[in-house]
Amino acid sequence: MSLILIVDDEPGVLQTFGDWLESDGYEVATAGSAEEAMAWFRQTDRFPDAALLDIKLPGANGFELADWLSKDFDFSDVIFLTAFFWEEETRQELVARQRPYFEKPLKFTHEVLPFLRRYLAERHG
Amino acid sequence: MSRQAYRNSWAFFALVTLVAALVLAGSYFWLRADVKSEALSKHHRQVNNQLNQWQEQLYDATWDSLADTSDDVRHLGSYDEARLMTDTLAWYVYPDGHSFIEGMAVIGLDGQTRPSKQAAVINKDGEPLSPGRLARLKKEKPWLGDPWLDSYSFVIKAFQDDPGRSFYVSPLLPAPGRLVFITAAPWRDEAGRLKGAVIQQQAFDQLYRDVIKAGTNGVSLWLMDSRGTLGVATDGLAKTSAAAFLASGALPQAMAQGLKSAQEGLFGAGGSLVQGLGRDRAHLYWRTMGDHLIVAVVENAAELGAVGQRTLNRFGAIALISLLLLAAAGGAYTLASLRRENRMLEKTALRRYTGTVSHRVRNDLSVIRGVHEMLQHKLAGDKGALGVGLANAEAATEDIEDTVKELERLSQGQVELVYDGQVGKASMYRLHPDKWQGGQD
Numbered sequence: 001m002s003l004i005l006i007v008d009d010e011p012g013v014l015q016t017f018g019d020w021l022e023s024d025g026y027e028v029a030t031a032g033s034a035e036e037a038m039a040w041f042r043q044t045d046r047f048p049d050a051a052l053l054d055i056k057l058p059g060a061n062g063f064e065l066a067d068w069l070s071k072d073f074d075f076s077d078v079i080f081l082t083a084f085f086w087e088e089e090t091r092q093e094l095v096a097r098q099r100p101y102f103e104k105p106l107k108f109t110h111e112v113l114p115f116l117r118r119y120l121a122e123r124h125g
Numbered sequence: 126m127s128r129q130a131y132r133n134s135w136a137f138f139a140l141v142t143l144v145a146a147l148v149l150a151g152s153y154f155w156l157r158a159d160v161k162s163e164a165l166s167k168h169h170r171q172v173n174n175q176l177n178q179w180q181e182q183l184y185d186a187t188w189d190s191l192a193d194t195s196d197d198v199r200h201l202g203s204y205d206e207a208r209l210m211t212d213t214l215a216w217y218v219y220p221d222g223h224s225f226i227e228g229m230a231v232i233g234l235d236g237q238t239r240p241s242k243q244a245a246v247i248n249k250d251g252e253p254l255s256p257g258r259l260a261r262l263k264k265e266k267p268w269l270g271d272p273w274l275d276s277y278s279f280v281i282k283a284f285q286d287d288p289g290r291s292f293y294v295s296p297l298l299p300a301p302g303r304l305v306f307i308t309a310a311p312w313r314d315e316a317g318r319l320k321g322a323v324i325q326q327q328a329f330d331q332l333y334r335d336v337i338k339a340g341t342n343g344v345s346l347w348l349m350d351s352r353g354t355l356g357v358a359t360d361g362l363a364k365t366s367a368a369a370f371l372a373s374g375a376l377p378q379a380m381a382q383g384l385k386s387a388q389e390g391l392f393g394a395g396g397s398l399v400q401g402l403g404r405d406r407a408h409l410y411w412r413t414m415g416d417h418l419i420v421a422v423v424e425n426a427a428e429l430g431a432v433g434q435r436t437l438n439r440f441g442a443i444a445l446i447s448l449l450l451l452a453a454a455g456g457a458y459t460l461a462s463l464r465r466e467n468r469m470l471e472k473t474a475l476r477r478y479t480g481t482v483s484h485r486v487r488n489d490l491s492v493i494r495g496v497h498e499m500l501q502h503k504l505a506g507d508k509g510a511l512g513v514g515l516a517n518a519e520a521a522t523e524d525i526e527d528t529v530k531e532l533e534r535l536s537q538g539q540v541e542l543v544y545d546g547q548v549g550k551a552s553m554y555r556l557h558p559d560k561w562q563g564g565q566d
């Protein structure tokens with residue numbers, strides 16, 4: 001069963017997203033901030049198959065968290081979530097990083113879940 | 126807008142207005158000094174020119190008279206005395222064209238007019254005036270019937286005292302009803318002994334009217350002889366000034382200067398001074414005719430200060446109106462700027478807030494949409510009320526998403542807020558889809 005980490009400071013989003021993923025057969029872990037996510041990585045004995053990182057987080061943002069994960073844990077299977085795609089700066093950063101992203105509000109049945117299934121299948125055969 | 130910014134704007138406006146007021150006030154005072162200086166300078170030139178002209182005319186009149194007496198003395202040897210007088214007097218026709226009033230006479234060593242004296246009342250043809258006209262003239266000129274002084278011994282004495290003297294000009298002398306002055310030339314025999322003199326007597330008032338009066342309109346003028354006898358004072362200021370001049374002891378000095386100037390071939394001396402006349406100050410401009418007469422124009426300093434005042438008053442009024450208009454325009458502009466800046470601040474704050482709102486709403490929509498999609502997923506195929514409600518909720522959610530996107534375009538300046546009037550103190554705005562930030566209407 002694939003493990004997916006969701007990092008978002010909105011409890012409602014975490015809950016809803018988690019419910020959807022679990023209903024689709026995934027194992028889910030959640031964190032409310034970049035620091036919490038780093039702590040989870042340090043203590044886990046299993047890295048997730050994908051980490052969904054909200055960009056706007058309290059403290060370090062989602063981009064910084066992605067950099068930390070890459071540097072400290074050599075982990076790069078990140079997918080960004082953003083409510084700020086309309087911001088030029090955010091959009092440019094997302095394009096530059098060449099990582100998948102979902103724009104909030106998330107469309108679970110038509111966008112998120114089909115993509116995740118495809119993405120994980122490609123990554124892990 | 127902060128209270129500080131509000132105060133700064135109005136302080137700037139007050140400062141600009143103050144600077145403008147200072148500039149205008151400075152200009153006004155500078156121009157006032159300049160106009161007054163220029164006007165006074167021009168006025169002084171005019172007064173001096175007029176005085177110079179009068180000085181020359183008085184000089185000419187006196188010397189013409191003296192020349193006549195000298196000519197007559199020369200002719201006395203070949204003319205019958207009475208005939209001489211008649212011929213000569215024909216030249217002295219009174220300005221009315223019919224008579225003369227003063228006249229010439231030959232006086233003896235006793236100072237009395239000789240039988241040849243003219244009664245001073247003949248017409249231009251040398252004939253005695255008709256009794257009727259003479260009577261009318263005597264009514265108008267009470268002294269006409271008796272123009273001669275009782276004695277001219279002072280003339281004889283002057284020539285006797287100074288055997289080399291070739292002419293005599295008297296001071297102003299009181300005659301019945303008038304002041305007169307005498308010009309005279311000595312009549313000597315071949316050995317140089319004084320036999321008498323030829324005199325010409327003129328009413329000073331007549332001389333004044335002929336030579337000066339035409340130029341005295343609105344002028345305070347006085348005329349005085351070397352002894353301080355006041356011949357003419359056109360008004361109260363002139364009388365006061367003449368009395369002050371005499372009392373100050375300036376007359377002998379002026380006459381001494383006049384004599385010196387005459388000896389140097391000039392008409393006389395001249396000058397100006399400031400007189401204190403009670404509480405007023407006056408400017409006095411004077412000229413002498415040799416050392417015989419002094420003519421002066423006096424002007425109140427306060428009235429002189431009024432020279433150019435009308436122009437200045439107009440400038441002052443224009444400057445004041447300009448300042449008021451400037452202040453009004455500046456005030457209106459400041460007020461409009463403050464309101465505009467206030468609206469810009471409001472719009473900027475609103476834009477930033479829309480970004481914040483957008484983030485929150487997008488997260489909330491994620492939850493709502495997640496739940497909604499979950500319900501739709503679990504209730505798939507429900508054609509009942511719940512299914513319709515879910516469809517409506519989806520449409521509403523999409524509408525909210527569109528609204529959020531609109532706010533985001535606003536936040537990014539892709540659409541512009543335009544001012545839509547006031548509701549009380551609140552500024553109202555509406556979206557203007559064709560108005561881009563930094564663009565034009």
